[in-house]
Amino acid sequence: MAKRDYYDVLGVAKGASADDIKKAYRKMAIKYHPDKNQGDKEAEEKFKEAAEAYEVLSSPEKRQRYDQFGHAANASSANGGGYGGGGMNMDDIFSQFGDIFGGGSPFEGFFGGGRQSGGGGRRVARGSNLRIKVRLTLEEIANGAEKKIKVNKQIICKTCDGSGAKDKSSFQTCKTCGGSGAVRRVTNTILGQMQTTSTCPTCNGEGSTILSKCTVCHGDGVVRGEELITIQVPAGVSEGMQLSMSGKGNAAPRGGVPGDLIILIEEVPHETLKRDGNNVIFDLHVNFIDATLGTSVEVPTIDGKVKIKIDPGTQGGKILRLKGKGLPEVNSYHRGDQLVHINIWTPKALSREEREILEKLQNSPNFKPNPGKNEKSFFERMKEYFE
C-alpha cells in the first residue's frame, strides 16, 4: 500500500512550523488513541500512521531528508522501516508522548486510566479480582444489609511490606537498565540513529533486582491471608446480581494496584413468602366457614405480622393487595406490594358429628354454587395479579 504524504497525514502545510506539527499530532493522538477506540482497527492504523509522520517531521534532520527524497528514501533503508515509521510498535509510540504532552504518563489526564506500560517505564502490577457469594434473607434484601465477611485472599506481606526483599540492602540496581527501568535500543538507518525505548525485561521496569528474597513470601510480596471486609448491600438487590468493591480483591506486590472484590448475591428462600420481582406473594388458606362468615387473620410480611380482614362471602382465588409491603427497588423509593392469594381450605377428614352437620347443609339452597355475572373469572384474577 502506498504511503500517504506525512504532511497530509497530520493535516498541515508543507512549510508548517515545528509547533504546528506538534499541535496537529497531539490532536490526532488524542482522537485515535487506542484507549478511546478499543478494538477499532482503523483508528489504530490512523494512530500509527500519525505517529510515524510525527516521528519524521518532528526531527529537523529527518524532515529535511523527507522533503528532499520523499518516501523514496524508505526503500533503501537497512531495516525496511525507513524513518522508523513502519517498524514502530505501540511502546515506541507511547514513548514519544513524553515530549509532546510533557510528563511521563500523558494520558492519565485525558482518559482516566492511563497506560502503565507506555514509555518503557515501570510496569505496575495488578492484583486479580476476587469473587465471593453473599447470602441474604428477604428481610435483609428489604432493608439493605451490612455484612462483615472474612475473605481469604492475597494480602501484602507484612514482613517485607510487599517489596519481596529480605531487607533494604537486598536491593541491587538493575544491571541491564542501570536503574532507569527502561532500555533504549538504537538502530542505525540511512537517515541517522533511531532510538526506541521499552520496559526493561530484567527488572520488569522496577529499576532494581532483589539479591535475597523475603523468607516469608519468597519474593512474591504477597501472602495468603484473611481480611474482614464490611460490605454494604443496598436494599432491593436480587439473586444473581453482582456488586463490586474496587481495590478489595487480591493485593499486588511492590506498590501495585489491588484487584476488585466481586460480590455475587444469593437469596435465602423465605419460609412462607415468595418473591416475584419487587412484589411478595403469600398463599393464605382459609376454611370455607371463615370465608363464608368472614373473619380476620394474621399474615406474615417482611415487616412482621399484619392483621387482614376476610369479608363474608369471600371466594377462593381472590387476591388482596397490601400496598407498599413488597421490596424496594435498588436506588429508588418505590416499593412493591404484598399480594395475599386466598385459597379455600376444604377439610379432608371429618368426625361423625361434623359430617352430620355438613350433610344437613349440603342441599341448602345457599350452598349451591351460583357465580353470577359479577364474579371474576380466573383469567380476570390473573390479570389483576400481574397488573
Ligand SMILES: [Zn+2]
Ligand atoms: Zn532493569
Ligand SMILES: [Zn+2]
Ligand atoms: Zn515478604
